[in-house]
Amino acid sequence: MVISHRLTLAADEVFDGSVELDESYFGGRRKGRRGRGAAGKVVVFGILKRNGRVYTVVVDNAKSESLLPVIKKKIMPDSIVYTDSLSSYDKLDVSGFIHHRIDHCKAFADRQNHINGIENFWNQAKRVLRKYNGIDRRSFPLFLKECEFRFNFGTPSQQLKTLRDWCEI
Numbered sequence: 001m002v003i004s005h006r007l008t009l010a011a012d013e014v015f016d017g018s019v020e021l022d023e024s025y026f027g028g029r030r031k032g033r034r035g036r037g038a039a040g041k042v043v044v045f046g047i048l049k050r051n052g053r054v055y056t057v058v059v060d061n062a063k064s065e066s067l068l069p070v071i072k073k074k075i076m077p078d079s080i081v082y083t084d085s086l087s088s089y090d091k092l093d094v095s096g097f098i099h100h101r102i103d104h105c106k107a108f109a110d111r112q113n114h115i116n117g118i119e120n121f122w123n124q125a126k127r128v129l130r131k132y133n134g135i136d137r138r139s140f141p142l143f144l145k146e147c148e149f150r151f152n153f154g155t156p157s158q159q160l161k162t163l164r165d166w167c168e169i
Contacts, residue, residue, distance in 0.1 A: 014074060016076035017050065017079060017080065019049055019050065020081075020115045021048075021071065021082070021089065021118070022045075022048075023044065023059075023062040024122040025042070025044070026042045026140070027041040042137065043059050043062055044058055044144060045059045045067055045070055046121060047075065048118040048121060053152040055148065056121075056125075062088055067088050068095070071092070072095070078097070081097045082102065082113060082114065083115065084101065089101070100113045121151055124151060128147055
């Protein structure tokens with residue numbers, strides 16, 4: 001399929017400006033540990049351009065060795081990057097990015113310093129995926145990309161128009 005030059009998929013997009021980063025865990029009904037490192041859950045890393053699109057990818061874990069290659073590939077140097085206080089983001093301070101952290105133990109937002117946009121995406125994606133009552137691990141990335149598409153391309157009529165535009169050529 002050839003994609004119209006007017007539209008790009010988030011997979012092809014490199015983000016710049018103000019960008020939010022976060023990791024999330026999908027799967028199960030609170031089995032095992034909760035939060036970071038929850039056993040048996042799928043780890044997903046997300047990048048959100050403020051007032052723009054989101055990009056997600058399933059990763060092996062939330063360690064910097066897994067996240068940093070995605071960050072360097074998808075975000076332009078000198079971009080303003082907002083994260084939570086996960087230690088995996090420590091290397092961003094010396095990686096050519098302007099890095100701001102928000103400590104969720106103290107506050108969820110301090111003026112422009114927040115990751116509420118990507119947290120909003122996680123909330124929407126989990127709400128949509130919950131209704132399927134368990135998704136096969138091999139199929140999960142496709143369901144996640146559907147959530148990403150819906151978030152990035154607006155209302156159902158706008159989504160349909162986008163799909164038609166992509167199929168024109």
